[in-house]
Amino acid sequence: MSKLVYSSTDTERLQILKAFYEKLPVVEGEETYFTEEQLLKIGKYYSIFEKMKAYEDFLSKEQEKQDKEFNDLFAKARIFVNHYFATMQMAIERGELPATTANFYGLTFPFSVSEAESGDDLLKVAEALFNSDSMRIGTGGKYFANPSIGAVKVWVEKFKEVWDKKTNKFNVKKAEVEGIENIRSEADKLINNIFEHFNKEYSKFDYAEQTKLFLSWAISIEPDIVLDAITEEDEPIDIFFMDNLDEQKKDVPTEIIITPIEEKDESIEQKSNGGTAGINQLKFDLFFPER
Numbered sequence: 001m002s003k004l005v006y007s008s009t010d011t012e013r014l015q016i017l018k019a020f021y022e023k024l025p026v027v028e029g030e031e032t033y034f035t036e037e038q039l040l041k042i043g044k045y046y047s048i049f050e051k052m053k054a055y056e057d058f059l060s061k062e063q064e065k066q067d068k069e070f071n072d073l074f075a076k077a078r079i080f081v082n083h084y085f086a087t088m089q090m091a092i093e094r095g096e097l098p099a100t101t102a103n104f105y106g107l108t109f110p111f112s113v114s115e116a117e118s119g120d121d122l123l124k125v126a127e128a129l130f131n132s133d134s135m136r137i138g139t140g141g142k143y144f145a146n147p148s149i150g151a152v153k154v155w156v157e158k159f160k161e162v163w164d165k166k167t168n169k170f171n172v173k174k175a176e177v178e179g180i181e182n183i184r185s186e187a188d189k190l191i192n193n194i195f196e197h198f199n200k201e202y203s204k205f206d207y208a209e210q211t212k213l214f215l216s217w218a219i220s221i222e223p224d225i226v227l228d229a230i231t232e233e234d235e236p237i238d239i240f241f242m243d244n245l246d247e248q249k250k251d252v253p254t255e256i257i258i259t260p261i262e263e264k265d266e267s268i269e270q271k272s273n274g275g276t277a278g279i280n281q282l283k284f285d286l287f288f289p290e291r
Helices: 010-021 036-093 097-104 117-140 150-167 180-203 209-216
Strands: 002-005 176-178 220-223 237-242 255-260 279-285
Touching: 002 180, 002 209, 010 036, 010 180, 036 097, 036 117, 036 150, 036 180, 097 117, 117 150, 176 180, 180 209, 209 220
Parallel strands: none
Antiparallel strands: 002 220, 176 279, 237 255
16 A cells, blocks of 8 residues: 655645546546545546646736836836936036035035835935935036936836835735635545545555556655554563662662563554535636726
């Protein structure tokens, strides 16, 4: 007899149920490995886990798209912010602007501006830049070019849109499945029941052949080894120490009494818990960003 190797993941459930499903009878009356009740459950649970997998794949692709867009716009917006400060510094060095221009931005010439490491840092730096630039222009200051403050704002705003989606307005929600834990429990019970059936059928084969047969069902197994009790030549013993308090002062060795004890067999009982049937309904909610 072999032992089922199973971690109870949705991926495993889908793989095994798919293998079961692909061997369902095509026409009524055709020979099948399963009972009528098992046939219904296999089709039902396979459909649920297949849809969940397809939806998770969709979410993963959407997340990859948004991550790429986020990274690209983050890099672009950061470059424009940094170049704006660099343009101002070079204009001061050339004598085109007074050194006090940097004071509007909380800087002292000569200065250096560290690059933002996160989206949150970039938006904070950009907001401070826009406010400071507005104050400078309001006191009669001239607009910079290459890049202009308008160009910087455009790229920062584009980045802010994807930042909002990524942080607290992510537009795609995960699939919601009513009673999913009960569905998983029932699917596990089905898989275990079918495994036990085939485990008895395949017990006449050697382990290598059993492994091949079970793999055709996308099932992994391992030998079910039961270790026998280890018997040693000498019987186990109990040791009792009896101290002679009167003789302790005379350095008399402590008296030892050795008595044999009987070995006791121990058995291990394994129990499996099964879920109860509940409402098994699949519901997906998709939300797409406004364009």
